[in-house]
Amino acid sequence: MIDLVGYGAFFLTTALIFSLITLGLNLQWGLTGLFNVGLAGFVAIGAYTSALLTTPDDPARLGGLGLPIVIGWLGAMFVGGVAAALTGIATLRLRSDYLAITTFGVAVVVQLVALNAQKLTGGPFGIGFIPRPFGGLAETPLLFNLSNLAIVSAVTLAAFLALERLTRSPWGRVLKALREDERAAISLGKSARFYRVQAFAVGGAIMALAGALQAHFIGFIAPDNYLSILTFQVWVMLIVGGSGSNAGAIAGSVLVWAIWAGSGALTSVLFAPEQQARAASLQIVAIGVMLCVILLARPNGIFGERPRRALFGKRTKVTASESGS
DSSP: OHHHHHHHHHHHHHHHHHHHHHHHHIIIIIITOOOOOOHHHHHHHHHHHHHHHHSOOOTTSSOOOOOOHHHHHHHHHHHHHHHHHHHHHHHTTSOHHHHHHHHHHHHHHHHHHHHHOHHHHOGGGOBOOOOOTTGGGTTSHHHHHHHHHHHHHHHHHHHHHHHHHHHHSHHHHHHHHHHHOHHHHHHTTOOHHHHHHHHHHHHHHHHHHHHHHHHHHHSOBOGGGGSHHHHHHHHHHHHHHOTTOHHHHHHHHHHHHHHHHHHHHHHHHHSOGGGHHHHTTHHHHHHHHHHHHHHHHOTTOSSSOOOOOOTTHHHHHHHHHHHHO
16 A cells, blocks of 8 residues: 555656646646747756756766755756747747647757767756755655655646646736737737747756656766657647647646556556567557547646537527528
């Protein structure tokens, strides 16, 4: 029973870290309409920034300042927000698929730098010995996982409440107006590029914070942690939960991660060890099937708004036909 509770805390901690990434994406796409498929790059920036600020000194690479964990998290948000703002200034004049290609290129560049800049990032060997909150409780897995769950829950709740307030503020209403009808918003004197850069920067800072939390929760990071599969997972989480809904971002993250972890555990039981590498692709199949089922039942996601039905559609057609005759 104790092991089950410990695993539940570990599962929820990981799911809430994904929720934080999804909240950042929801601000960019669900609220503002910015098609970012390079979010793995901003998560990686946050993870490596916090790791370099908080790890002990290492003669093999730069960084290793040994600063407190909170300073690492704040530094990750700052660097991630600046990187997202610079990316936004350079790319937000593009639209839809062109913006997606550009942001994907940014993520690839970040991943390649992490892989090859060995003096800074440790290269393919990554960075270890990242300090973990409540590291002294590591010998007691239950207390350690529950303590980390409390921290991640508090951070996610704070981000959720802040984004809910921003969504209902005049700033959030401007972002919605730009998403729905850019020309109308510009005609009212709003700078589309200025507000979009702000939304992109805030979303990137939230993603970087999530990367920092994950780095300190695991205690080790490597370039393989930030491949394009991470982007796929987070986009599915947002679509399933409901684009434009912060509550949907959290619910979709927990649900999709439950299916991802459950299908992984199931394949490890059903398939022999030598076949598990190929069977791992069944996780993506399970996510795809689940996505199709949910979108058939809820086209706008679990918490998305239902499309309004035309209650008087038939009467309108009849009236139109009568007037035509």
